[in-house]
Structures are given as C-alpha cells and as structure tokens.
Amino acid sequence: MEKTADILCIGAVLWDIIGRSASHMRLGADVPGRITRLPGGVAMNIAMTLARFGLNPAVLCATGRDPEGDSLLAEAAAFGIITRYAYRSDDLPTDRYMAIEGANGLIAAVADAHSLEAAGAKILRPLEDGRLGRDTAPWTGPVALDGNLTVDLLHTIAHSPLFRNADLRVAPASPGKAERLLALIGHPRVTLYVNLEEAGLLCQCEFSDSSSAALGLMQRGVRHVLVTDGGRAAADGFDGDVITHCPPSVLVTRVTGAGDTFMAAHIVSERAGMDRASALARASKAAATYVSGDTPL
Template identity: 40%
Template structure:
C-alpha cells in the first residue's frame, strides 16, 4: 500500500462506536485490589477513535457503525458529528441499548477490559447492506475494526468495492476473526504482538518476528506493536523497525487507534513509510502522555 494523494472520496471507518468507561489508578493494581482513581466516560470504539483522529487531521472521513435506540445512542451520534465525522452511515437498532466498553488502567497500562458489542454484532446484515449501497462509491481507504462479527468480516474481505483496507484488531480475544483477510491484496494488518499471537495461534518472540509471520501467513502488510519494545512494519518493499520514543504513560486506551490514524494521515500527505511511521509514533506518544483524548 504505497503513499497516496489525499482522497476525493472520504475514508470509510467500519466498526465500533460505543461509550467508553475508563477507570485509572496511578500505581500497580493487584488482582482483587480496591484502589482510588478516576473514572472517565467518553465516546469510543476502534472505528470511532480512528475516524475522530482522521477528522482532526483534516481528512474527510465517514463512520459506519451501529447504535441502540436509547438516549446514549443519540448522544454518541451527536458527539461523532461534532467531531466533523460524516455520520450518515450510523445505524440505529430498535429496542437495543448502545454498546459499552469498560477498561481498567493501572500505571498508564491496560490492566483489563471488557467490550459489550452486542448491538454492533446484531447489526451485521445492515452493515453489509450499507457497504453495498454506499452513496459515495468506493472509499479511498476503508478502516475495518475487528469488533465486527466473523461473517461480516469475511464478507468485507471479499467485497471488491472497498479497495485498500487498514485492518485493526480489537483485542487478543477477537484477533482470530481477522483471518479471512489473509491473501487479500492492498490490506495492512494493525495488531500488537499479543493479538498477532492469538491470530496465528503460536508464541512470537517480538514484533519483527510477528510481522514476518503474518506476511508468511498471507498478510499483504503487517504493522505490529509491542508496548515500549521495538515495533515492526513488514511490507513487500521491506521491513521497518522503530523503538517507540520514551513516554510518561498516563493512559493506554486508544493509543493504537491514534497511531493508525496518524500513519494514514501522513501517508496521504505524501510522506514515505519511514517518515509516516515516525509521525505516527510521535502522535501515539502524545496520546499516552495524556495530550489527546
């Protein structure tokens, strides 16, 4: 997936838009511990996080996601529109509650998380119908979030009108859902090492090993992060490795989404792979240090 000019059609993000509930404690958090901290509620979900960051980068972006028929769904739709995202593709599901994501962070790292995406999963047929009837025609790039159910992901992997795809995992518990995108051209996998291990069902020593293994399994490109350790981006033109810049981590949720969005924005502005990766790492650092939502 070489650098491309800024798209005339919007970038399309397909996946989760939900209410994030994030609890943070500054120090270690042993199992069963009860500690003071802060709890934040905000709009979230992988597809929304990427779409918001792209909109803030000045790119045209549309979001295809599912919401409940509740007041929370109306509020989330309003928040997404306020970020400059095209929300015409938001699907309201009658009689359903909007999805939620609960994360516990300790010392700036993710301690545990649970994603309730029942409404998104129930909306699968409507999401596929919306992709087939998308009024803007083929998207310049489609970002697909691994929160979608397997039948939807497999259908999207075969959808010719999507063109180039950035495929982002939604946690190690859902990483295996992405296997249908192996051997699909113009598709870049975005995972952390733990997610890559779950997808390939074997241990992987580091990000470079994981990225090569994903390429061997059929990924056109693979960008694998590994926390503060070296990350790797394997592509037909070679593998890039980078050490993330040192950061005073204050938040973890959404860091990978921010990295992906900044990488896309840099590539669309004409940066080469190395420069785009450096820009993405700088943006991710700002996020984990608490400079961005």
C-alpha cells in the same frame, strides 16, 4: 453543505467507561481513581484521530435509538465525524466498553459490542444503495475496519465486490478477537495493524519482537503489516521487507485507544505521501504522545 467522506471507519462506535488509578494494581485491588465516560470504540477512536488530522471520516456503525445513541452521535459530529450513515436500531441498545487501568497498564476490560454484532451487514447498506457506492461503482477510498465485526461479516467483506477497489486497513478490537482477522489474511488490498500479542495469536506462536512478528505474518500471506510492542520498537513489514522504529519514551497516563491512534496517524501519513520510515516514525510518535495524555497532533 454536507461534507463528503474521504475515509470510512467501519465498526464499533460506543461509550468507553474507563476507571483509571495512579496506583499499581493487582487482582482484587480496590484503589482511588477517576471514572470517565467518553466516546470510544475502535472505529470511533480512529475517526476522531483522522478528524484531528484534517480528514473527513464517516462512521458505518450501529447505535440504538436511545438517549445514549443520540448523545454519542452528537459528540461524534462535534468532533467533525460524518454520522449520517450510521445504522440506528429501534430494538438494540447502544454498545459500551468498560476498562480498568492502573500505573502498570490495562488491568482488565469488557467490550459489550453485541448490538454491532447483531446488526451485521446492515451497517454496510450505504455501500450498496448508492449513498457511498454500489456493486457496479464500489467505494475506491481507504476503509478502516474494526475487529469487533463478526467473522461472517469480515468474510463477506473479504469477498464482496463492494470492497474490491478499497484500501482496507484492519485492526483487531482486542487480543481476544484477533483470530477473527484470519478471514482477511491473503487479501491483496489489506494492511493489518496488530500488537505483538495479536500477531502471535494470528500465527499461533510467540514472537520476541515486532520485527519477527511482521516477518511471521508476511509468511502467512499478509502483504503489508504494522506491528506495535508498547514502548519497544514498532515494525512495518511490506512485501517481505521489514523496517523498525523505536517510539519516544513517555510517562504512560492512559492505554485504551493507543493502537487506534497509531493506525490513524499512519493512514494519514501515507495519504500525505510520506515514505514508509517517515510514516512509521510519525505514527509511533502520535501513539506515544497519546498515551502520555497529550493530543496526538
């Protein structure tokens, strides 16, 4: 029997190629380490965490009809993710992300999400053809949106009747793509998840801490925002009120996917009926556990 989706993850589902070293790295460094290939992308990372917490996430994404796409969706299904709504392209390759991480954090990364961008609104077809909804009966559940989507598509989502009843949870794919989310600022059903740098880019200023960043974004029209700041206190801003929580101190062994884990854990916590402080604390702990190398459960 096919599972019914209880949350949609819309955006990048791709292969993460990560080079990690225990050494402190600088520009031009050549050090020993490990190179791994894992399922990744913002939508995939969120979906994997949601599945670990017992939800039934479905991904709306773009992959090629190539061996990389076949194996990627097979791995996603093995995690418990619903993949039958994925858009499969005959002429676009499966996307990839490559990053280098050292003892001093993320050194550099390149995201090749060109196939997702080229597919555009085709990935939303299940929301309009009756499989997940239509204009007259739109999707009413939570949606995790990925900043890898184009500005045009994010603008379409912000004004589409297909999303008028959805609980939109939005995260940038990276600081370099944060400004794409300006299309969604002011939307009454959006919760925004950003780090301190991304908050500054959206507000075109620098913030000293997550609390001031949350206040700045609410002044720009965001009703609900979560701001993380690495190992420093994270903030939850809602209707002008800000609360903070400092994550536990851990030894950092990985970086890529930490923000996505925080977002997924926060979504699950709110769905479970936790209050703001408890949901923020649980999300912070899940992200800290993730970067320490353990499973965030």
